[in-house]
Amino acid sequence: MLSDRIISLDGDWKLCYIENKRFVTEGRDISSIDAIENTGWSNIPAVVPGNFELDFERAGIIGDPFYATNAIENQKYENLHLIYYRRFTLDFIPDSNTRLVFDGIDTIADIYINGKLAGQTDNMLIAHEIGDLPLKYGENELVVHIRPTVIEARKYEVPVSCHAQPNSYELLFIRKAPHMGGWDIMPRMISGGIWRPCRIVQRRPDRIDDLCVYVQNINVKDGWAGLTFFYNLTVAEDEIRDYSLIIDGSCGDSKFHAETKRLLHTAGKLGAHIGGAKFWWPRNYGDPNLYDIRATLCYLGKPVYEYSLKYGIRSIRLERTSTTDVSGNGEFCFYINDKKIFWLGSNWVPVDALHSRDRSRLPKILPLLCDIGCNSIRCWGGNVYEDDYLYDFCDANGIMIWQDFSNACAINPQTDEYCARFSVEVESVIKRLRNHASLIVWAGDNEVDACYRWSGGIPSRDPNQNRLTREVIPKMLWNHDTTRPYIPSSPYIDEEAYRTGKPTSEEHLWGPRDYFKGNFYRNSVCHFASETGYHGCPSPETMKRIIRPEQLWHWYDESAGLPKPDWTAHAACFATDGSDGCIYRIKLMSDQVKTLFIDFRDDEAAMGLENYARASQISQAEAKKYFIERFRISKWRRTGIIWWNLIDGWGQISDAVVDYYGVKKLAYHYIKRSQQPFCLMFDEPDADGRIALYAVSDLCSDVKVKYTVADLTSGEKYESVCTGISDKSIPVWYKPIEPGEKHFYLIDWSYEYEGVTITGRNHYMTNIIDLDFNEYISYMKECGFYDEFEGF
Structure with missing residues (x-):
């Protein structure tokens, strides 16, 4: 065996849960399974990876979290301590190379092994590896105590300089997906759980810890490239010269070989020249060629560890100006292998509000990108960092990725302590994703620069003072990835744009969301739109899956003077009393229908849900068709459009062109033709x-x-x-x-x-x-x- 030994801890667990006040008041020991089961607290079967809501649903405690107003009613569980536990058998003697790995814990957790505190986590978005474990041969106990996010967040004093949406202040200091506090496209589901796989890993004493590949030089015309491999190793023996490293790569009939006869240190570089190279291209521009690369660490000439990856050879350049004008005096254009590339893409938002289900949904969703004609996605900053499956798919299918770091529509703390925690996340994400050919550009956040302009009544501030995107991320990229462009925010308001107030070359085109061929959309001067969208009502079939029969039609409650509760909930409101600003989205959709069709202006209710849904879907389809075609017609004055969005992360009323249940709206087909x-x-x-x-x-x-x-x-x-x-x-x-x-x-x-x-x-x-x-x-x-x- 030339790789690490792995014992999966996925599968059946137990979940004990208790509200915070009782947990604090009773002060019970929960470090061991016996102690937990002696508390008398509620206890149910659980599944890992998972979210506690799914365990609750299986146990009959709650109904479908996506039905009716259940998402709002389930907010009463936000104060729960979640205590996951299980026993497992170790069939080897643990040593200093034994690790406990969690790919994702949501979020603040204490981890006990055999009654002893083994580690702690405070970030949902990255993997955690814990060493120096109190394990033993044979049966072991594992306890994961996840503290309630909303309670933990109260420990921090929020500076007046911070800003968040009204329902998301508790997430300012907590590193978890921003959308989970509630968004205009996602329900408030603070949630909690061990949401990605976990395992015991027995690292080999001789191993390749990391291998970073980058293009040193490239000549597409003459068909050659030079690669550099930066490696970090761990070795068991003192004499490093007895070790060697061999790297082989192949893509069809193109092959290369590089090796060190002997090593001088556990870190270093190894180069390879490739004649007759095959290059990676985005969809529509060529084949997304990938090299199968295998690195072999040898001791005394004998292989002791193997490390493999796929890598696409390509160059990236972004030509960008700070601002532009009505005459087009500006630029925002990506070049791959020195060729201009026009982006046709979709914003990639959460595929499930309960993220433990993300991975299982990807195989059915990702092929839609190819079918609809996209060559790119923007991984939106309100989301988690997606599973490796997505990045591998995009590599193999020529789908370019614009990758936001997970910050969105909020001004987070700028303290040294928060910056230090964020830097750990940034480093982890960069190292995990940097070898993917499809990853074209890093972006620091979603709309935070813009947020500095409209942050809750505080006078406009210069976003270039944001330490997270102007200091922390650039420093980590300088250390770990200088191979692709970085944009501090989307849209990016740099010093010139802030000083002059002129339009930026890249924009999010939302505006009043009135007539889709109105002045706002028609007169936009940006070169690249990284967000734009339009509402479309889901099909009646889907509406029946998320809204109770008695509220299905019409959407407006005359007696209350508000949209009906189920409609409100599925406009992603965190309350049904009109206090959530997202409630406007229901009337917005209705107004868009009435703008397009005169039939719905006098008595919309009489038209019925089926006609209404058809009309709304036509409105959405024609709008998105217009947005895309306007940008394509003005190619190369305009260089790309990333519309909002492919698929929903729960059953809702939204801009998505495929609903959560996989039912396509009309816009899917109109976009497919336009692309x-x-x-x-x-x-x-x-x-x-x-x-x-x-x-x-x-x-x-x-x-x-x-x-x-x-x-x-x-x-x-x-x-x-x-x-x-x-x-x-x-x-x-x-x-x-x-x-x-x-x-x-x-x-x-x-x-x-x-x-x-x-x-x-x-x-x-x-x-x-x-x-x-x-x-x-x-x-x-x-x-x-x-x-x-x-x-x-």
């Missing part, structure tokens, strides 16, 4: 009253395209051919239109690419506002789009 590598799309009318048909291509070679534009309103048809289109956007036809006309155009095309006939379809409607609902539905049926509704 085809080659796509024909109409721009908005110009000053001469014409609409221009644009050919937009992310293909790396020219194609000859035959296309037809059918006006379904007038019956007219236009056919033509376009060519000379490669990795750009050009107008190919201009169509005069009448002022105020509402015509529905269906666009079809075909071309040959790499020996395959490709066909495509898109549509466009002029003056798409104040529509007749049934007329639009009739166009959908004629195009075959009506059958894309799911869950009706």
Whole structure:
């Protein structure tokens, strides 16, 4: 065996729980299983990885946490101490190389082994490895006491300079996923548990502790690259010269070999030159080639440890200006292997409010990125750091990753103690993820720079004084990863942007969320949109899974003057009395429907839930189609759009295009057409009253395209051919239109690419506002789009 020995501790545990006041008052010993079971406190079976809510549901204590107002009612359990325990057998004699590893504990925990305190944790977001363990051969006891986050948070005095959303102040000092206090897309579920796998690891005395790979130099044109391998080792023997390190790599017929004949220290560098190199490319731009790399540590010429990974060879560059203007005097553009890359992506938000289920959901969700035509995701800063499965998938499928650190919409403490705790997290995350080819850019947080401008009535402050993103993260990146760009915040308000107040080159386009072709969206000057979205009501099938029958329709309670409680809860409100600001999102969705369709303005309730959901999904689909196509039409004036978002993390009313249960909204299909590598799309009318048909291509070679534009309103048809289109956007036809006309155009095309006939379809409607609902539905049926509704 040339790797570490592992004993999994996943599976069946016991959970003892008690409210904080009783825990403190009774002061019972909980360091051993006998002591725990003698407390007389409640005790149920548990599963690890898990969250206590799932254990409670299995035990019949609570119902489905995602149904009705259960998420709000379960807030009464936030004061619980959670005591997980189990026995396990060790079939070897433990030594100084034996470790207890938790990939994720939520959050503040004391860990006991055989009645003795073995370690403590205070960060949900990273793995914890504990050594010097009081283990013994044979049967052992393990106790994990997780303290209530909301109680622990009260130990900290919050400086007036801090800021958080009203329901998230308890998370300012606690390192856990920011969304868990409640968000406009996620319920308040403070939760707790051993949420990722745990195990006993017997480290080999001779081992490779870390291997960092980076591109030293690269020449794509001539097909070669130089790699550097930085290693850290542990060895058992005094004489280091008796050890050697061998590194082999292969990607198809491209191979390399490098070795040290003898080592001089347990840390160092080893280089490899690769002729005939295969490079990693994002989707639409080439193959995401990955090298299988195996590092072998040898003692006296005999292998004693092996370490393997996959690595993609590529270069990254970001050309960015601080600000821009209406004339486009600015830039925000990524280059991979010295080639401009246009980003078509989705914001990656929590896939489950109860994070122990994340890993099991990923295999069904991630392929949707490829199906819908994304070449990128932005791992949003309100989330956990995702499972390795996601990063491996993105490496293998050419999906670029924008990775936020887990900070969002809050001004966290700037104290030395907090910075020190945060730096441990940052170092851990960097080391874990830095070898992934798909990880293109680090970002310090989500909207914290912007937060300094609107933080709860405190006068605007300079975000460049934020120690977390201007000091802690850059220092850790300087030490551990200088191979990719770093943006301190998204959007990033640097010194120039703060001083001048000019628009930044990268933005989040939310605004008033009114008519999707209104002034805010139409007049935005940014080059890169890393957030933008629009509401879409889930299908009736899904609404029935999350809302009680008596509240299903209409959404508004006339007697209370508020949306009905279940609707409020599933707009991600932490209360149903109107005190949570997120309640506006229900009326917002209704207003968006009424803006698009005149039928819903007089008596929305009479239209029924099914028609309402269809109308809302059409509104969302047309909005996101417009956002994406506006950016693609202006390629390279604009360089990317990361829309919000692919899938929900619980059953809710939201911007997602796939709901929690996997039911696609109409927008999924509209986006899929708008994100085809080659796509024909109409721009908005110009000053001469014409609409221009644009050919937009992310293909790396020219194609000859035959296309037809059918006006379904007038019956007219236009056919033509376009060519000379490669990795750009050009107008190919201009169509005069009448002022105020509402015509529905269906666009079809075909071309040959790499020996395959490709066909495509898109549509466009002029003056798409104040529509007749049934007329639009009739166009959908004629195009075959009506059958894309799911869950009706």
